[in-house]
Amino acid sequence: MAACPPAPPKRLAPARLGPGDVLHIGSSGLRSRPVRVVLSALGIAIGIATMIAVVGVSASSQAQLMQQLDKLGTNLLVASPGDPTFAGEKVKLPQDAVGTVGRIAGVQEVGATGSVKASVRRTEKIAEENGGIQVVASTEGLLKVLRGRTDSGTWLNGASGRYPAVVLGDVAARRLGITGPGQQVWIDSRYFTVIGILAPLPLAPEIERSAMVGWKAAQKLLSFDGHPTTVYERSTDASVEQVRSLIAPTIDPQNPQNIKVTDPSAALQAKAATKGAFSSLMLGLGGIALLVGGVGVANTMIISVLERRYEIGLRRSLGATRGQIRLQFVTESLMLSGLGGLAGLVLGSLATGAFAYGGGLPWVVPLWSATGGFGATLVIGTVAGLYPAVRAARLSPTLALHAV
Numbered sequence: 001m002a003a004c005p006p007a008p009p010k011r012l013a014p015a016r017l018g019p020g021d022v023l024h025i026g027s028s029g030l031r032s033r034p035v036r037v038v039l040s041a042l043g044i045a046i047g048i049a050t051m052i053a054v055v056g057v058s059a060s061s062q063a064q065l066m067q068q069l070d071k072l073g074t075n076l077l078v079a080s081p082g083d084p085t086f087a088g089e090k091v092k093l094p095q096d097a098v099g100t101v102g103r104i105a106g107v108q109e110v111g112a113t114g115s116v117k118a119s120v121r122r123t124e125k126i127a128e129e130n131g132g133i134q135v136v137a138s139t140e141g142l143l144k145v146l147r148g149r150t151d152s153g154t155w156l157n158g159a160s161g162r163y164p165a166v167v168l169g170d171v172a173a174r175r176l177g178i179t180g181p182g183q184q185v186w187i188d189s190r191y192f193t194v195i196g197i198l199a200p201l202p203l204a205p206e207i208e209r210s211a212m213v214g215w216k217a218a219q220k221l222l223s224f225d226g227h228p229t230t231v232y233e234r235s236t237d238a239s240v241e242q243v244r245s246l247i248a249p250t251i252d253p254q255n256p257q258n259i260k261v262t263d264p265s266a267a268l269q270a271k272a273a274t275k276g277a278f279s280s281l282m283l284g285l286g287g288i289a290l291l292v293g294g295v296g297v298a299n300t301m302i303i304s305v306l307e308r309r310y311e312i313g314l315r316r317s318l319g320a321t322r323g324q325i326r327l328q329f330v331t332e333s334l335m336l337s338g339l340g341g342l343a344g345l346v347l348g349s350l351a352t353g354a355f356a357y358g359g360g361l362p363w364v365v366p367l368w369s370a371t372g373g374f375g376a377t378l379v380i381g382t383v384a385g386l387y388p389a390v391r392a393a394r395l396s397p398t399l400a401l402h403a404v
């Protein structure tokens with residue numbers, strides 16, 4: 001009876017590396033060369049910090065603009081005379097424009113100003129130069145429509161609006177050197193007593209540069225003709241577009257084309273959009289810096305492979321597979337990039353916080369920018385470590401040990 005042939009020897013399976021082993025081996029190169037690690041991670045950190053700071057500063061500025069829009073509202077419309085007619089005549093709004101606009105369905109509040117042909121000076125001894133300040137007649141409801149407030153003093157009412165009293169915009173007050181109520185300014189040919197100074201009005205910058213007197217006082221003391229030059233109305237949010245289409249034909253049914261209707265909040269919205277476009281450009285520059293940092297990581301890993309050939313050969317001779325060698329260096333590259341990414345997140349957030357604190361802005365760092373930026377560092381770390389890892393895995397154990 002023939003003997004059975006001996007069974008072939010079983011092939012030994014390589015030892016499996018657990019997650020803890022992978023992290024320990026991958027971090028060994030980082031622990032042995034801390035200065036190189038810091039310098040390599042710095043490139044990644046600068047790129048991420050730039051991206052986070054750019055996005056954060058832009059988001060903080062936009063958040064402030066959105067807060068202003070929420071506070072001031074986007075339901076304010078302004079009606080004013082259009083361009084002169086073909087005959088060269090200036091368009092005038094009718095005297096009852098405030099009343100007619102107020103009867104439009106959906107309109108909640110209406111106010112108006114009227115241009116007065118008068119100059120305002122600190123005293124009668126000063127020349128005609130008034131620093132660009134205009135004198136306007138104002139209705140009592142104007143401040144409520146604009147959602148403004150007085151920084152000091154009071155607003156015009158039914159009593160003060162009949163007498164030589166004036167409320168100054170904040171810019172007008174600074175240019176005239178008025179610091180508070182009770183002081184007087186020279187308008188036309190008499191003194192008017194300042195009863196209030198307004199806080200800034202982002203949706204009505206023309207009011208900030210105006211001296212406002214009561215409607216009846218302007219007619220009685222300054223020869224005001226009673227025709228408003230600007231009508232401000234605030235409607236419900238749902239009826240803004242409908243009211244916009246009705247204002248011009250309501251004010252002047254025969255020639256609605258002579259009435260110009262504008263939305264003051266559009267300027268803030270355009271400003272927010274402009275900031276977003278500018279941040280996109282800066283974000284691209286931050287991305288370039290991040291790619292440069294990735295090139296630095298790849299260069300560091302290639303040098304690390306060349307310097308650690310003996311270690312690679314020794315591990316291969318002890319049974320480490322090519323896959324384990326690749327995993328070691330990819331992990332090292334990922335950890336190097338991850339450290340740079342975390343440092344960049346901290347630096348970018350701190351830079352955004354410093355800018356926001358200095359400018360009185362809300363501190364906003366979008367979550368998508370933080371997660372996206374850190375994810376980009378991991379992707380770049382993986383890509384940067386692939387070639388050095390493959391190169392390390394291809395080293396022959398015999399040649400690696402012989403070269404030492």
